[in-house]
Amino acid sequence: MRLSRTPGPAPVWVEIASATLLVILLTASPGRATEQAAPAVAQSANATAAPPANRAPSPDAAPAAAMTREQLLQTIENSRQGPKVRSIPADELGFQEGGEVAGFAGEVLNTWSGYVDGRYYRVEAGYAFKDPRVGVVIVVNGSAAGRASFYATPGLTGPAYIASAKDGVLTVKTRSGQFLQDHQNDSDDANRFLDAVVPGGAVYHFDLRKEQLY
Numbered sequence: 001m002r003l004s005r006t007p008g009p010a011p012v013w014v015e016i017a018s019a020t021l022l023v024i025l026l027t028a029s030p031g032r033a034t035e036q037a038a039p040a041v042a043q044s045a046n047a048t049a050a051p052p053a054n055r056a057p058s059p060d061a062a063p064a065a066a067m068t069r070e071q072l073l074q075t076i077e078n079s080r081q082g083p084k085v086r087s088i089p090a091d092e093l094g095f096q097e098g099g100e101v102a103g104f105a106g107e108v109l110n111t112w113s114g115y116v117d118g119r120y121y122r123v124e125a126g127y128a129f130k131d132p133r134v135g136v137v138i139v140v141n142g143s144a145a146g147r148a149s150f151y152a153t154p155g156l157t158g159p160a161y162i163a164s165a166k167d168g169v170l171t172v173k174t175r176s177g178q179f180l181q182d183h184q185n186d187s188d189d190a191n192r193f194l195d196a197v198v199p200g201g202a203v204y205h206f207d208l209r210k211e212q213l214y
Contacts, residue, residue: 088113088120095162099124101138101148105182106130108138109161109175116142116168116208123206125172127159132179132196135160137172137206137213144211151206151213158198168208176200 092113099108106128113122121142127135135153137160143149153160158174165171181196206213 099126099140101140104128104138104148104150106136107159107179109159112162112165112170113141114165121208123162123170123208125160125162127179129180129182131156132159132181133157133198135172135174135202135204137162137170139208139211142208149211151211153202153204153213155202156198157202158200160204163203170206170208172204172206172213174198174200174202174204 094113096111096113097109099111101108101124106126108124108126110126111122111124113120115121119142122140123142124138124140125135126138127133133156135158137151137153139149139151153172153174155174158176159179160172160174163171163173176199178195178197181194183194204213
């Protein structure tokens with residue numbers, strides 16, 4: 001190893017060792033040079049260590065925060081409006097002839113639809129083929145059970161129909177005449193379906209709020 005000194009206003013020492021060349025510049029005022037270099041080093045370190053959250057966003061970045069806020073405001077507005085309820089057409093309210101209930105082996109004579117205390121009801125009345133003497137009231141919509149509920153008339157007077165509706169109470173009457181009866185237990189197919197004669201004329205009431213037939 002060889003050390004040499006180069007002439008000049010400020011001494012510069014050059015160290016040559018193996019394949020590594022290390023140049024050390026020494027000035028007349030090393031303390032001043034250190035003070036000047038310190039701020040630049042500090043600024044470089046701060047720029048490198050700054051977290052991504054403190055950096056200025058790119059002009060092309062998507063406004064994710066703004067979109068999230070808009071969605072939140074929309075959610076709050078929807079909660080204030082409450083659940084959306086399907087509007088029932090006016091021609092579906094009131095009385096209608098006939099009707100249909102899935103899985104009901106019988107005949108529906110008429111139907112009443114309307115609102116009671118803000119709840120939509122659809123009620124049908126008729127009889128089951130197995131016994132026309134028993135009237136049946138069916139709450140299709142509005143039942144507290146969440147499904148179609150069946151109620152049989154107390155007496156064996158014939159098929160039921162809804163005669164009137166007032167203040168959440170339906171007046172149910174029974175119809176007289178001959179109605180088809182299904183004798184399912186009869187082994188003779190020719191005698192399985194026979195007309196049953198019923199007296200009719202009974203009057204009952206069905207309370208929609210209590211779901212009681214009396």
